[in-house]
Amino acid sequence: MSNKQPLSFTVNGDVAETLISGGETLLTVLRDHLHLTGTKRGCNQGVCGACTVIVDGKPVRSCLSMAALSEGSEVATVEGLSENNVPSNIQQAFADNGAVQCGFCTAGVLVTVTAFLAENADPTTEDVRHALSGNLCRCSGYKKIIDAVMAAVMTQAAEASA
């Protein structure tokens, strides 16, 4: 296929190399080329937030990101949030608080929250609601999601002061 072009970037700390078509999005590359299917394709329009990943430190919609522009980027997906199979504080808080219903929005929510808490160590509930305003949960399980985030904030604060 003469139209294919090489793409090289870092995903969750590992170098990933693949051949892409010019029109492919980062979401397609993550899911269909690299089989990192934790990142979900919801609306494919940038509205639902299920495809959120972190690119060079900032949360972005992978469905709205052209893969070709990710050359050399550092991408973090939900698969990279745990370390050695130990869930992150945020992941553990989601499990403890029953903040997962069908689970479809969860990856995008976890990634968004991870990026948000990295820059806001002591948010109010209102801050968290704004941070998650672009992540739709059609089970409408927002209450437990917010509870879980606030629990993760407490855990992080306790660890920071320990």
Next chain:
Amino acid sequence: MSVSTKVSQPDNIAAALNTLSTDDEALCLSGGATLVAMLNANLVDPSTLVSLKNIPELSGLKQNSDGSIEIGAMSRHAMSAASELLVGSNRGIRDAASKIANPTVRNMGTMGGSISFSDPGADYPPALVAADAEIEILSASGSRRVAASDFFVDWYETALKPGEIVRAIHLPAADPDAIGFHEKFARVEGDFATVSVNVVLALDELNCRMIRIAIGACGPTPVRDIDVEATLIGNPLDEATLIAAGEQLARACDPMDDMRGSAEYRLNLVPQLVARAALRARDLLKLGVAS
């Protein structure tokens, strides 16, 4: 989308304009918040996406020596929403940027991209009209400037011609004693507006010294009526006066029915939101938060 779409990543404007002027099927790609969504929905099928990401002259906000402000077309909404240059009479643009979509999309979308698409429900069109902004347009054959009120031409149609791109948005030097405020009514936080009202206001004691009001999402382009604004100058801004002015403005609106609200519903919102926007702007001025 087509598998044959190419992505080019020029590092200078001349190269980008050259591709856009020689290839009718090429489109320029800024933040992707709109165009990639359209690609995903198979609404467009460009031969080439000319990414503007690596062109330094298109990015960033700066203040010129005469106080005027230049916002590069590729400036992300998050950057504009946090900019300390957008104060006083230019604050309404910062306010509008902060009310677009959600934090993640504000890291992606750009002012140039948003206004080039010209969704009537978007937040920048009324904000730029109320701020008396000018749009700087480039093509392979030169540059020109268009007043924001002339840039927005019709439903999803701008003054941009094939081969042209927005280079920057220019704002007059801020009036530090004035304030801009963006009132947005939407179904949920981050949606396109059902109706938005952008107000730039200055007071002389308690009376209105200057006011500009632009209404978004109530017709193909932002609605402004300087005759209505003139009736408010020199008068105190109480709710009844503002609602009456809003009713006048509603007569100049031409909204459509869509999933965000019927035309009739929108016309009923206009006077309420005009009053709310102007009263909030007035209260912020009294609190001294113009900056």
